[in-house]
Amino acid sequence: MPSTTTVPQKLTTVDQYKTFLDKYDTFLLDCDGVLWHGSHVLDGILDTVKFLRENGKQLVFVTNNSTLSRKNYVKKFEKLGIHASEKDIFSSSFATAVYLRNILNFPKDKRVFVIGESGIVDELKEVGIETCGASDTGVVMAHGxxxxxxxxxxxxxxxxxxxxxxxxxxxxxxxxxLNNKEQNAHFILTNxxxxxxxxxxxxxxxxxxxxxxxxxxxxxxxVMGKPNQPMLDCFFSNYHTDPARTCMVGDRLDTDIAFGANGNIATLMVLTGVSTEEEAVDPNQPIKPSYIIESFGEFAKVGQE
Amino acid sequence: MPSTTTVPQKLTTVDQYKTFLDKYDTFLLDCDGVLWHGSHVLDGILDTVKFLRENGKQLVFVTNNSTLSRKNYVKKFEKLGIHASEKDIFSSSFATAVYLRNILNFPKDKRVFVIGESGIVDELKEVGIETCGASDTGVVMAHGxxxxxxxxxxxxxxxxxxxxxxxxxxxxxxxxxLNNKEQNAHFILTNxxxxxxxxxxxxxxxxxxxxxxxxxxxxxxxVMGKPNQPMLDCFFSNYHTDPARTCMVGDRLDTDIAFGANGNIATLMVLTGVSTEEEAVDPNQPIKPSYIIESFGEFAKVGQE
Structure with missing residues (x-):
């Protein structure tokens, strides 16, 4: 189990990539800064995704964005040329639905009031929870x-x-x-x-x-989303993967890497996004990835040997 | 100058009322809980207001509510049977206008973006400041x-x-x-x-x-409104009354009384609103009024002698 206080190992050779990949079966992947920037897919990503899947690795795309349902995320992935099915996507809106259903055993006779968009409404509907409120838009209100x-x-x-x-x-x-103490309604933030x-x-x-x-x-x-732990608890309650063989991959120390490290799973930091290698190895910065790699696209090189 | 740590003096007799009134020329009056509850004017208030004015006292009604301009507050007062002119009303929206004009010397070629209602827009217009934003209501927005x-x-x-x-x-x-550091725009909250x-x-x-x-x-x-001091600074910058002969009257320790006490003016707490006499005299409660009276309507008794 990686410690958050050890020095991160920088992966730079194909042999190191191989040794690393042998240790893990499941990769939780942050998207923006790891797979793409905006609508530009990063170098080597398509080949890496293909190579890892062909070698039996499970890739789960993790996002704090609650506005799209997994169904609509699949469309976004397809547009970018990355094949994904709903089970490959773990969004904060789906995690919230899993949390209400699996962890809170949300009562069948209650409804969820949603401040949010279709991602939350659709995912809650998918697990059989009725919602209200989200469509209450565009109204002009008076003090009366x-x-x-x-x-x-x-x-x-x-x-x-x-x-x-x-x-x-x-x-x-x-x-x-929420201010009605007797009602005791849950107050949940997707991220x-x-x-x-x-x-x-x-x-x-x-x-x-x-x-x-x-x-x-x-x-x-x-609070559900990264770096908060309910998101990881919901992940394991839904996917049942082995935490010792699961690795979180991301570009941000304060969200992605903290998320994995706090949950005691391995973490791989890529240098194609927000956080820098200097920040990652800074002794005064407490959040340490287990591994660092220039980019997630590097793993394609293992398949090209 | 009253101290916030002394024991408040409770005024109970007409003689004490007279002695108190002789000390002050100007009364800053909180409204709800002092003059009225909702739309019900409290006992003795109309006679007290009349008596104090006939005896040369200045009454200024102080409110944190920014939604109405002084012009519209006058109408609200008239409906309740209390005569007031614009100069008798000191609202957080007017105070904000005074602050921008008198204290910040707001540039003539700049505009104020308003999240707020007509009270702010009208008071800023009154002092010659152009606004925008407030009418941007009822829109349905898309991510695009x-x-x-x-x-x-x-x-x-x-x-x-x-x-x-x-x-x-x-x-x-x-x-x-506000996030544009070079623009360095002021960020002001009415209350x-x-x-x-x-x-x-x-x-x-x-x-x-x-x-x-x-x-x-x-x-x-x-932050402008009570209990914050900018509101009192703006009051004195606009009314030029003698602080030693100005008394703040209110029903809440944490807003009205703190407002006066922190500004080193005398404070009178009435027992017709939120805070209680027990709270006011509690040695563990740091905000102390200079005086306590059952109700502001009591002063009518001085005029009836």
């Missing part, structure tokens, strides 16, 4: 409308993800349900990224959008 | 719309108040302007009340609604 926001005893949880159509009515309803990158700049993310509820309720949500 | 959110070099400040039509577009624009009471319950307030910006920017706003 507060009377229309009432308690709803059918709400068993509030799930918040990224919602580009978040509004006061949604926040006020979520607050009303706590404070910002996210769009093509023309950085914008407020899910971790920021939920803050009105946190401040008004003085209550913290259960 | 991020490209439409761009830097705007004309923005010199973002002012956030309560906005029942807050949406992602407003938050994303405000974030974009930081995390919730506020509506007739059918408590709902998220301005202090909660601005939290997506605080979290995404990792930057705190300048």
């Amino acid at each position: 409308d507060f009377g229309s926001i009432e308690q709803d005893p059918t709400i068993g949880a509030v799930v918040c993800g990224f919602d580009i159509n978040i509004n006061y009515r949604k926040l006020a309803k979520a607050f009303t349900y 706590d990224d404070s910002t996210f990158p769009a093509p023309n700049g950085v914008f407020p993310g899910t971790g920021s959008l939920c803050q009105p509820l946190v401040a008004a309720l003085k209550r913290q949500p259960m | 719309d991020f490209g439409s959110i761009e830097q705007d070099p004309t923005i010199g400040a973002v002012v956030c108040g309560f906005d029942i039509n807050i949406n992602y577009r407003k938050l994303a624009k405000a974030f974009t302007y 930081d009340d995390s919730t506020f009471p509506a007739p059918n319950g408590v709902f998220p307030g301005t202090g909660s609604l601005c939290q997506p910006l605080v979290a995404a920017l990792k930057r705190q706003p300048m």
